Amino acid sequence: MSRGRAITTEDALTALALIVFLALPLGADDYALGEYAKFFAYGLLAASLAFVWGHCGLLCLGQAVFFGIGGYAMSIVTLGKIPGAPSLLSSWLGLVLAVAIPALFANLLGRFLFYGQGLRGAFFGIVTLAVAVIAERLAINWPYLGGLNGLMNVPPPNLGLNAGGHEVFEPLELYFTMLGIAALGMLLLGALVRSRFGVALQAIRDNEIRAQYLGFDTAAYKTTAFSIGGGIAGLAGALFVTQFGFASPNLIGFGLSAEVLIWVAVGGRALLIAAFLGAFAVRSVEGFLSEALGVYWLLALGVLFILTVLAFPRGLIGEIVHQIDRRRGLDTG
Amino acid sequence: MQEFVITILDASNYTLILVLVALGLAIIFGLMNVINMAHGELLMLGAYVLLTVQQLGGSFWLGLIAAPIVVGLVGLVIEELVIRWVYRRFLDTILATWGLSLVIKQAITLYFGPASHSVDVPLAGTVEVLGAQYPAYRLFIMAVSIVAVAVTLRLFFGTRFGLAARGVIANRDMAACLGINTRRLDRYTFAYGAAFAGLAGAAMSPLISLDPQMGLGFLVPAFLAVLIGGLGSLMGPVVGSLAVGATDNLTATLYSPVWAQLVVFVMAIVVIRLFPRGLIARRGRET
Numbered sequence A: 001m002s003r004g005r006a007i008t009t010e011d012a013l014t015a016l017a018l019i020v021f022l023a024l025p026l027g028a029d030d031y032a033l034g035e036y037a038k039f040f041a042y043g044l045l046a047a048s049l050a051f052v053w054g055h056c057g058l059l060c061l062g063q064a065v066f067f068g069i070g071g072y073a074m075s076i077v078t079l080g081k082i083p084g085a086p087s088l089l090s091s092w093l094g095l096v097l098a099v100a101i102p103a104l105f106a107n108l109l110g111r112f113l114f115y116g117q118g119l120r121g122a123f124f125g126i127v128t129l130a131v132a133v134i135a136e137r138l139a140i141n142w143p144y145l146g147g148l149n150g151l152m153n154v155p156p157p158n159l160g161l162n163a164g165g166h167e168v169f170e171p172l173e174l175y176f177t178m179l180g181i182a183a184l185g186m187l188l189l190g191a192l193v194r195s196r197f198g199v200a201l202q203a204i205r206d207n208e209i210r211a212q213y214l215g216f217d218t219a220a221y222k223t224t225a226f227s228i229g230g231g232i233a234g235l236a237g238a239l240f241v242t243q244f245g246f247a248s249p250n251l252i253g254f255g256l257s258a259e260v261l262i263w264v265a266v267g268g269r270a271l272l273i274a275a276f277l278g279a280f281a282v283r284s285v286e287g288f289l290s291e292a293l294g295v296y297w298l299l300a301l302g303v304l305f306i307l308t309v310l311a312f313p314r315g316l317i318g319e320i321v322h323q324i325d326r327r328r329g330l331d332t333g
Numbered sequence B: 001m002q003e004f005v006i007t008i009l010d011a012s013n014y015t016l017i018l019v020l021v022a023l024g025l026a027i028i029f030g031l032m033n034v035i036n037m038a039h040g041e042l043l044m045l046g047a048y049v050l051l052t053v054q055q056l057g058g059s060f061w062l063g064l065i066a067a068p069i070v071v072g073l074v075g076l077v078i079e080e081l082v083i084r085w086v087y088r089r090f091l092d093t094i095l096a097t098w099g100l101s102l103v104i105k106q107a108i109t110l111y112f113g114p115a116s117h118s119v120d121v122p123l124a125g126t127v128e129v130l131g132a133q134y135p136a137y138r139l140f141i142m143a144v145s146i147v148a149v150a151v152t153l154r155l156f157f158g159t160r161f162g163l164a165a166r167g168v169i170a171n172r173d174m175a176a177c178l179g180i181n182t183r184r185l186d187r188y189t190f191a192y193g194a195a196f197a198g199l200a201g202a203a204m205s206p207l208i209s210l211d212p213q214m215g216l217g218f219l220v221p222a223f224l225a226v227l228i229g230g231l232g233s234l235m236g237p238v239v240g241s242l243a244v245g246a247t248d249n250l251t252a253t254l255y256s257p258v259w260a261q262l263v264v265f266v267m268a269i270v271v272i273r274l275f276p277r278g279l280i281a282r283r284g285r286e287t
Helices: A009-027 A030-054 A064-078 A091-114 A121-141 A171-194 A196-206 A208-213 A218-244 A254-267 A272-293 A296-311 A316-327 B002-032 B039-055 B060-081 B090-112 B136-158 B160-170 B172-177 B182-207 B214-229 B235-254 B257-274
Strands: B126-129 B132-135
Touching (some): A009 A272, A030 A218, A030 A254, A030 A272, A064 A254, A091 A218, A121 B090, A121 B214, A171 A218, A196 A218, A254 A272, A254 A296, A254 A316, A272 A296, A272 A316, A296 B090, B002 B132, B039 B182, B214 B235, B235 B257
C-alpha cells in the first residue's frame, strides 16, 4: 500500500484497547483483575493462532500444544524440577525456556511437515489435531509431569535472578505485569506482520504456488512463522501458569485448542488485535453468562461460532474493522 | 494358537468398525470436499438413538435400524442449515462442522446428562472360532460392517447414482455441465455418510460406554485412516483402517494399550507425511 503510514482502523483499535486495559483497574475489584490478567494470556494465545492461521494460512488445530509446553516448561523450572539442577528456580529462565522449547518443537514439526511434498490445508489441520491428542496423552501418562493431576503450586513470577527476589503476587501489580508482557508479544507479532516477512507470509496464504514461482522458499517461511507462533503461544502458557498456579493436561490438549480456535474465528482471524479481543470478550462474557445461562452457555457459544463462520468469515470484530476501513476508503482486502 | 486367533479377531473387529466410520468420512470428503469434524458426534448420536429406543421399551434391533435413519435425517438437516453455505470455502468447512460437533455434544449433555450410559449386549454368549471362544456380538458387528461396505461399493460401482457420484468426485464442474444435479447429490451424500456414522455408533454401543465425549476417540483415528489410505479411491479408507487397526492391536497386545494410540498416531503422521496422497494414490487428482 502506498499510503503506508495512514493510521489503519486496526491501529486505532489496538490503541483504544490498550487505553481501556490501562484504565480497567479503576473500575474493577481484585478478583476481576485476576481474571482479566489470565485473559491476557488467553488473548496472546489467540493472537499467536491468528498469526499462523490468519496471516500464513496454517490452520493449526493444536495451538494449545505450544501453550501447554510453555506452561509445563515454566512450572518445571520454577518448581525446581530440572533434572540435575534442582537449585535453578529462576522465573526468567522459565520464561526463556517457555518460549524456546515450544518454538523449537514447532520448528521441528514444521521442518517435518512443510518441506518436500509438504502437507497443506486440511491435512495439516488434521495432523496438528492428532499432535494435540498425542500431547495430551503424553502429559497424562508421564509421571514427571504429574500425570492427570498436573504440576501443582507453581509459584507466581519472581523478579529475583534465581528466585528469592520480589514476588509479583499483588493483583494490581500482576495485572500490569501481564498486560505489559502481552502488549510486548502483540507488538512483536504486529511488527512481524507489517514487515517484508509478513507480506511474504500473506502472499503464501493467498497463493502458495504463485509465491513459490516468485522465488520464495515457502516451506522455510511457513516453518519460521509456525515457530514464532509456537514461541508466542508458549509465552502465553507461561504467563497463564504463573497466575493459575497449576499446569495440567487440560492446557495442552484438544479442548483448549478447540476453544482458542473459536475465540479467533469469532474475533477475527486476519487481525491480531481482533483475535486478542475475541479471546478476552468470550472469556469475560462466559464469566457472567455461564451463571445466567448455565449449561446452555456452551450451546449458545457453539451456535454463535457456527453463525460467525457462515455469515462473517472475517469474525465479528474483524468485520466491523473491515466495514470502517471501507468507509474510510482504506482497502484492506 | 488361541491367543493368536483372538488377537487377529480383535484387530479385525477394530478395523471393521473403523472402516465403517472412515468410509462415511471419506465419501463426504471425497465427493463434497467437506471435512466433517462432526462425524464423531453423528456416531455418538447413533448410539444415543439406540439408547433412547431401548429406554422407550423398544428392542435393540429396532434401535439398530432406527439409528441410521434418524442420523441420516439429521444429516439432511445439517446439510441444509450449515454445510451448503460453506461449500466453496474448503477450510471453513472444518470450522463450521467443528462448531456443529460442539453443539451436538452440548445438546446431548443437556438432554442425557454428562454421565455415561451403557447398552446391554443383545447377543450374549460366545462362538467357537478356530478353537478360540469369541463373543458372538463382536462377530455380528464384523458382519454388519462387511455388509455395509459391500452395499456401499455396490452403490458406487453398480448404480447410476454411483456413476454420477464418481463423476462428481473426478470433476465436479464437468459433471454439473453434463446435467448431473450436484446439489441433490451433495444432499444425499451427506445424509448417507451421516447414516453410516449413525449405524457405526449404534452397532458398537454395547461394547463401549456412551458419553457425550465419545466422538473424538473415533474421529481422529478414522481421519488418520482416511488420510493414510488416500482419497483417490473408495478402497483407500479400507486400507487405511487396516493399517491403523492392525498397528493399534499389535501395540496393545505386544506392549501396552496405553501407548497403542500414541504409536498409531505417530505412525499415521509419518505415513501421511511420506505419502501425502495416501497409500492408494490415484494419479492426476489434486485436492
